[in-house]
Amino acid sequence: MNGKHDDTAIVRPKAFISHHSSQVETARQLKRMLDTNGISGWMAPDDIDPGRPFDKAIIEQVRKSDLIILLFCAQSDQSRHVKRELMMAENEDKFIYPVRLEEADADGLAYWLNDYQWVDWFDGKDQTIQRMINKIKGQFKVSERDEAAAPAPSHSSPAKREISDRAHAEPPSPVQPPSARHEQSREGSQTDLSQDAGQSQNPLFSKSVIIVAIIAAAVVLLEIF
Numbered sequence: 001m002n003g004k005h006d007d008t009a010i011v012r013p014k015a016f017i018s019h020h021s022s023q024v025e026t027a028r029q030l031k032r033m034l035d036t037n038g039i040s041g042w043m044a045p046d047d048i049d050p051g052r053p054f055d056k057a058i059i060e061q062v063r064k065s066d067l068i069i070l071l072f073c074a075q076s077d078q079s080r081h082v083k084r085e086l087m088m089a090e091n092e093d094k095f096i097y098p099v100r101l102e103e104a105d106a107d108g109l110a111y112w113l114n115d116y117q118w119v120d121w122f123d124g125k126d127q128t129i130q131r132m133i134n135k136i137k138g139q140f141k142v143s144e145r146d147e148a149a150a151p152a153p154s155h156s157s158p159a160k161r162e163i164s165d166r167a168h169a170e171p172p173s174p175v176q177p178p179s180a181r182h183e184q185s186r187e188g189s190q191t192d193l194s195q196d197a198g199q200s201q202n203p204l205f206s207k208s209v210i211i212v213a214i215i216a217a218a219v220v221l222l223e224i225f
Contacts, residue, residue, distance in 0.1 A: 013140040014093075016065035018075035018085045019041040023101060026124065027071055030099075033126055038142040039135050062088045065142060067095040072113075074104045088113045095139070097132060 015034055019027040024045055027169045031041035042065065048057045062068070068089040076082045089096055092113060099119045119132045136142070 012038055012040045013066040013136070013142065014040045014042060015136070016062055016068045016085070016089070017041055017071065018076075018082050018089075019043065019071040019099050020073060020082060020127050021045075023073060026101060029124070029126075030071070030105060033129065033133060037137060039133070039136060039140075059088065061123065062094070063092055065094060065114055067097060067136065070096065070098045070109075070113075072098050072104070072106070072109070072118075073101045077104065077106055077108045077109075080118055083109060083112075093207065093212065097136070099129065099132065112192050 015158075017027045017030060026060055027043045027175075028046070031043055034041035044054065044058055044061075047061075048054060051071075062085060068085065070076070070082070075222065076193055086096070086109060094118055096112075098116050099114050099121050103122070119129070121129050137201065
């Protein structure tokens with residue numbers, strides 16, 4: 001650290017995505033597009049840390065953001081949460097970009113939106129909303145270098161994936177009850193003793209026993225005859 005200001009540091013503009021819960025997938029689509037274009041998107045369902053108060057996180061993020069993108073639909077027009085987010089954005093003098101997702105006129109939000117130019121995104125296609133994104137990039141001087149520095153989608157680390165795969169591929173062996181382990185140990189010991197006894201028999205001793213038996217049989221036969 002030399003204490004000098006790094007002029008090459010990349011500061012990406014931050015966009016707060018205001019939306020109704022029914023449009024969460026559309027919000028995620030927009031966030032992905034913003035990220036690939038050098039703009040940091042933020043949306044409450046995905047970016048608030050677990051256990052953190054919802055309202056405090058939203059207030060802080062609105063203040064930190066450079067612009068607000070409103071995904072407008074009939075439900076968001078009647079949403080108290082969306083209304084509060086727009087009120088905070090107005091109070092903080094933020095840029096507001098209203099994006100209309102369906103043919104609906106503002107009623108509950110008309111007071112805040114009448115002065116803004118709308119962008120229609122009825123078809124949900126990336127190329128339709130790209131024009132607005134290009135406008136944001138020009139307004140905040142987002143360069144190609146900023147786009148190249150966009151974060152890659154997060155994935156679990158190779159080590160975590162390896163541990164997870166191994167856990168599924170190699171289930172733990174069942175643990176036997178103590179009685180079963182004791183019985184197997186006793187049977188194994190008896191088998192080992194039998195094998196040791198068989199191995200300890202002397203072949204010469206066996207032949208001697210056979211010869212003695214043959215001689216005894218011959219003696220018996222001679223006495224009979």
